[in-house]
Amino acid sequence: MNYLDWISKWSSYTPDKKAVRSLDTGRIYTYKQLDDTSRKIGILLLNRFQLKKGDRIAVVAKHSPEYLMLFIAAQRLGIILVPLNFRATSYELKHCITDVIPTLVLAEGSSFELLEEELKTFSNASLSLFSSFFTEAERLELPEVLNKITIEVDQPIFIFYTSGTTGKPKGVIYTNRMMFWNSLNTSVQLEITSADHTLNVLPPFHTSGWNVLLLPMLHRGARVDFLKRFKPKKVLNYIEEEPISLFLAVPTMLRMMVKNKAFSTFKADVLKYIVVGGEPLSIKLIDAWAEKGIFLSQGYGLTEAGPCITSLHHHDALWKKGSIGKPNFYVDMKIVNTSGEEVANYEYGEICLKGNIVTPGYWNNSSYSFNKIKEEWLYTGDMAKIDEDGFIYIVGRKNQLFISGGENIHPSEIEQVLYKYNLVKEAAVIGIEDENWGEIGVAFIVLNDDDDLKADDILNHLKKYLASYKIPKDIICLDSLPKSGIGKIDRVKLKNLYKIINHEKRNVV
Incomplete structure (x- = not known):
């Protein structure tokens, strides 16, 4: 289905519009350049590495426009991207790599050196330095006639490894279907348009680094800038100086920004609000940003669904402090007690989700999938309550x-x-x-x-x-x-x- 190839569409509609920029290198790509370079990467994957539909590419690197283009190429070919934590030890990487069995591993910096020494002891995957791989792809020539692309809606595009708080990390399968409906949810609730501009500082090994703002923004033909490493002062200055209209952060980042000296004079006229998730927000932090005239739009999501499941509209940020808002447009949600009955207002219960935004399961772990997904409902393990106005509040994890x-x-x-x-x-x-x-x-x-x-x-x-x-x-x-x-x-x-x-x-x- 070609309607899932968003970059190709925008390359045709607005070829010269700036799509992405790297703050680390200063390099900017238009939608046409993003499309063309992604096609070159696809050619390299097919011809040089002999990858085919269903193969996996494990990547141990920081987020960047180049990483995004690898994803675009992989999605078009039906290849599954496996973003791994660049801070992980060799022991942690070994677990994920032996579980997912990639054909190709791309790594950068110390991660490459680590894997170059140890990968041969537990995997037959080819290993390539990320920067060298990209440079080789850029040198290729595009054919005069481009191959027709068919993207299947239920084809997996990511495998995200969870943090492993209940044992070893588990690979969550993320499909084109999830990406599409999540993007619709996000665009509707956050009112994203092609005029919007964001700065991405979240890492790629978590779903939020892709599916909260990055891919929904590109679906709408907007612009995304990348910064590999979060630096409070640099981010504050960039938001102040550039027309950043939306920004995504976790509470830890927001606290670091508030404590930075630059926050005392910080002023952002273009920024509409900040999207926040990952953990509960303190009232003190909400108020600190509100004093700057910036509202925090808190939301809820998880690797297995969405991740954009609920949203608190920024106009409700002070009225409903601490709430994660209401379910997004295309989400079925219920909050149930231990007997499976929906709870009354202010009673605690477990959040359950159903719909096109829910994962089909866990990689190589059908028993765990069966335990988590029952009669199409995903039991999240997150406990919540609802107030009389229908606003939801997280009260913690079931475990x-x-x-x-x-x-x-x-x-x-x-x-x-x-x-x-x-x-x-x-x-x-x-x-x-x-x-x-x-x-x-x-x-x-x-x-x-x-x-x-x-x-x-x-x-x-x-x-x-x-x-x-x-x-x-x-x-x-x-x-x-x-x-x-x-x-x-x-x-x-x-x-x-x-x-x-x-x-x-x-x-x-």
């Missing part, structure tokens, strides 16, 4: 909920109270096994440069807002919280850290 003395406790409820305390910069609460209570809460906090703050001060603050059984039994101050590649707090590492801290305590004489 993060812990039971202390027979009471269900949701960490996010405690975290939001911690964020009310001015000296708390970051907070995370986890449940830890306990002989007396079954589980107890442990809070990890990062302070705003105040060494004199005592745990009792935090406890007294919590007692003002929470029932006694919800108050953590231990509070630990850290210099920073461990995070995943896109800035999500890594709760598995926090649990392991607590075990180490407890072990050291027990061994102190």
Whole structure:
């Protein structure tokens, strides 16, 4: 189906319009140049590497226009792109590569050196330096007559490996169908037009780096600029100086921008709002941006669906602080209790999703797919509640909920109270096994440069807002919280850290 080849369409309609730019190299591509170079990459994949439909290309590189063009070429050929974390160790990469069995691996920098040494011990895949691969493709000549392209709607285009908080990472299959309907959801809710312009700073190994703004923007014929590494000051200056109308970030990035000195004088006349996801937003952070006249449009999504599932319109950002909004236009959603019944307002339940935005399953893992997708409904594991106006609020992960003395406790409820305390910069609460209570809460906090703050001060603050059984039994101050590649707090590492801290305590004489 040629309607899925968006770049070819815009190359015909607006060939000279600027499509993408790299801030790292300064290079700009028009839609025609994007189309032509992608075709050259396709020729290289077919002729030099002998790839065919259904083959996989694993990529260990930062995001860039070149990475995008590789995707465009692969999509046209029915080849599946597997974006891997460029910060991963050889052990982590080995798991993903042996699971997906790629024909070709493209890597850059230290990742290439790492794989050059070890790839031969666990894979027969060809390995190429990403920059060399691209340079070779650019040198090719386009044929006078271009081959007709047929893109199948249910053909997988990505395999995204999840963070693995429930074990080893699992490959989520992402199809053309998901991309198309996700783009419609995004365009409708965020009101994207061909006049829009964004800066992409998210990494490519997560669905948000592709499917929240990048591909929906290109579907609409808009413009996307790339920056490989997020730098708060550089991003603030660029948004201020360039006509950036939409920007996507995770809360960690927004906090870093607020703390940067450049934020004090920051002013962005063109920026309509900032799209935010990945983890809950603190009220303090929402207010800090609102004082600059910039609203945060919070949303919800996951690797297995969308990822644009709900959106909070920026006009509702202050009225419904902390909400993820309402379901997007082409999404079926329900929130159910443990009996599978839909919950009433303000009752907690699990978010379930159905429709064209849901993954067909997990790569090489049909049993896990069966457990997650039941009668076409994806059980997300995310717990939420709905208010009387139909706005949804995330209350945490199903597997993060812990039971202390027979009471269900949701960490996010405690975290939001911690964020009310001015000296708390970051907070995370986890449940830890306990002989007396079954589980107890442990809070990890990062302070705003105040060494004199005592745990009792935090406890007294919590007692003002929470029932006694919800108050953590231990509070630990850290210099920073461990995070995943896109800035999500890594709760598995926090649990392991607590075990180490407890072990050291027990061994102190």
